[in-house]
Amino acid sequence: MSEMVMDDGFDFPRAFPRAWEVIQTGFRAGLHCGGQVYASMRGKPVAHFAFGLADEDKPMRRDSLAPWLSAGKPLTAVAVLQRVARGEVGLDTAVWEIIPEFAGGGRDEITVRHLLTHTAGLLSADRFYSQRSWEENLAQVCQSAVDPGWEPGRMAGYQISATWILLGEIVQRLSGAAFPQYLSKQVLEPLGMQDTWVGMPLEAVSRNRDRMVRLRVVTESGRSLPHPFFGVPESFAHCLPGASAIGPIRELGRFYEAMLAGGQGTAGRVLSADWVKEMTSRQRTGMVDRTFQHPIDWGLGLIVNFAEPNTEPVAYGFGALASPRAFGHGGAQSGIGFADPTHGLAVAWHLNGQCGEARHRRRNWELNTAIYQDLSLS
Numbered sequence: 001m002s003e004m005v006m007d008d009g010f011d012f013p014r015a016f017p018r019a020w021e022v023i024q025t026g027f028r029a030g031l032h033c034g035g036q037v038y039a040s041m042r043g044k045p046v047a048h049f050a051f052g053l054a055d056e057d058k059p060m061r062r063d064s065l066a067p068w069l070s071a072g073k074p075l076t077a078v079a080v081l082q083r084v085a086r087g088e089v090g091l092d093t094a095v096w097e098i099i100p101e102f103a104g105g106g107r108d109e110i111t112v113r114h115l116l117t118h119t120a121g122l123l124s125a126d127r128f129y130s131q132r133s134w135e136e137n138l139a140q141v142c143q144s145a146v147d148p149g150w151e152p153g154r155m156a157g158y159q160i161s162a163t164w165i166l167l168g169e170i171v172q173r174l175s176g177a178a179f180p181q182y183l184s185k186q187v188l189e190p191l192g193m194q195d196t197w198v199g200m201p202l203e204a205v206s207r208n209r210d211r212m213v214r215l216r217v218v219t220e221s222g223r224s225l226p227h228p229f230f231g232v233p234e235s236f237a238h239c240l241p242g243a244s245a246i247g248p249i250r251e252l253g254r255f256y257e258a259m260l261a262g263g264q265g266t267a268g269r270v271l272s273a274d275w276v277k278e279m280t281s282r283q284r285t286g287m288v289d290r291t292f293q294h295p296i297d298w299g300l301g302l303i304v305n306f307a308e309p310n311t312e313p314v315a316y317g318f319g320a321l322a323s324p325r326a327f328g329h330g331g332a333q334s335g336i337g338f339a340d341p342t343h344g345l346a347v348a349w350h351l352n353g354q355c356g357e358a359r360h361r362r363r364n365w366e367l368n369t370a371i372y373q374d375l376s377l378s
Contacts, residue, residue, distance in 0.1 A: 004034075004051045005059040012037065012049035018370035023351075026363055027052065030222050032353035034060035034213070036249040039371060042344035043257055046375070048250060054213040054352070063195070065246050066213045066350040067230045071331035072198060072245025073164060074255065077116055077279065077301020078187050078270055080167050083174045084112070085275050091116075091300075098170050099142065106146035112170065114152045115163040116300040117284045121150030123291070125162040134179075134239060137165050156298075157290035160332075164242025180239050190268030191258050196247030199239025209233050212246070215334060218355040227354065249335070249348045256328065256339035256346035280304060280327040302329045303338075313361045319368030321378050333360040336368070343377050 004027060006012075013020040019037070026032050034052030038045070054060040083089055089098060091113040096103035102110075107122075114120040125144030132140070141162045146152070168179040175182050180199030188196050197204065205212075215227040229235050236246045258265040259280065262273030271279070284298040292315040297304045305318055305326040316330030318338050328338020328347075335350035349367065354360070372378065 032351035038253040069331035168241035192266030252348035313365035321372035
C-alpha cells in the first residue's frame with residue numbers, strides 16, 4: 001500500500017502534525033497498515049480520524065470495529081465496582097466467598113482488590129483462554145495454585161486473562177445475569193457505547209463482518225500476518241472479560257469522557273463521582289510489576305500515571321507530558337485509552353499491527369507525547 005486512504009472529520013494531519021508524523025513513520029516501517037485516533041478536550045472532540053486498511057481489501061473507517069484487547073479491562077472493573085457500590089461485595093472480600101470452588105490451593109487470601117490491582121499471584125494460570133467455554137475457563141482458573149512464594153497484595157504481576165475471568169464471574173453471580181448482557185445493559189448503554197461488545201453475539205458478528213478490523217502481527221523481519229485468534233471475526237463471539245472488547249475507538253474515548261465527568265455517560269450514570277475517584281486513585285504504588293519488569297502504579301482495574309514525570313518510554317505509559325493524575329489502560333501492542341483530568345483530555349487510539357513489545361513501547365510513547373505537543377499541553 002503506497003499511500004494511506006483516510007476517513008477524517010477533523011483534518012488530523014494539519015491539526016496534529018507531530019502525531020501524524022509518528023503514524024506515518026510507523027506506516028512506512030510496516031508496523032501498522034491502518035488505525036483510528038480519537039481525542040477530546042473537556043468533552044469536545046478535537047480529533048476523530050481513521051487511515052489505511054482495516055483488512056487486506058477494505059479501508060479503515062471511523063466506525064470500523066477495532067479490537068481493544070486489554071484496553072477494555074476497565075469496563076469489567078466498572079461492572080465489579082457497581083456491585084461493590086451496591087454493598088453486595090467488598091473490595092477486601094475473599095474471592096472464594098463469592099465463588100466457593102475457588103477455595104484452597106493457597107487462594108483463600110485472594111480478595112477482589114487483589115484481582116483489580118494485579119496482586120493476586122496467579123501468573124502461572126494466565127494462559128490464553130481463547131477456545132474454551134466460559135465454564136471451562138473458570139474451572140481452569142479455580143484449579144490453579146498461587147505462584148510459589150507469592151504473598152497476595154504484597155507482590156505485583158500483570159494478569160492477562162485469569163483474574164479477569166474471576167471478575168466476570170463475580171459480576172454474574174451477584175447480578176444473576178450473563179456477563180456480556182450485564183455489561184451491555186449496565187455499563188455500555190448508559191455510556192452511549194451501543195456499538196461496543198465484550199462477547200459479541202454470532203448474529204452481530206455476521207451482521208458486522210464488513211466493519212471488523214483484522215488485527216495483524218508484524219514479525220521482526222517485517223512480515224505482517226493475521227493474528228491467530230483476533231484476526232478472525234468469530235473470535236469476538238468468545239467472551240473474555242479482559243481481552244475481547246471490540247468497537248469503534250471513538251467509543252473507548254467516550255468511556256474516558258464519562259470517567260472525567262465523574263461516571264456520567266451520555267445516557268446515564270455508571271458510577272458515582274466518589275467511586276470514580278476511588279477507581280482512579282493509587283491503590284498500588286511503586287511495586288515492580290513482574291510481567292513488565294518495572295514499577296507501575298495501579299488504581300482499580302487501570303494504570304495510574306507515575307507520580308514523577310517520565311522521560312523514558314515505559315510499557316503502555318501515557319507519554320512524557322501526561323500529568324501524574326492521568327489514568328487508563330493499553331491493549332497488547334496495538335492501542336490505548338486514557339484520560340488526563342488536569343487537562344480534561346481523553347485519548348483513544350488503535351493501530352492494527354502488533355509489532356513486538358519494544359517497538360510498540362516506543363510507538364505508544366511517541367504518539368501519546370505528540371498528541372500533548374500538538375494540543376500545546378505540558
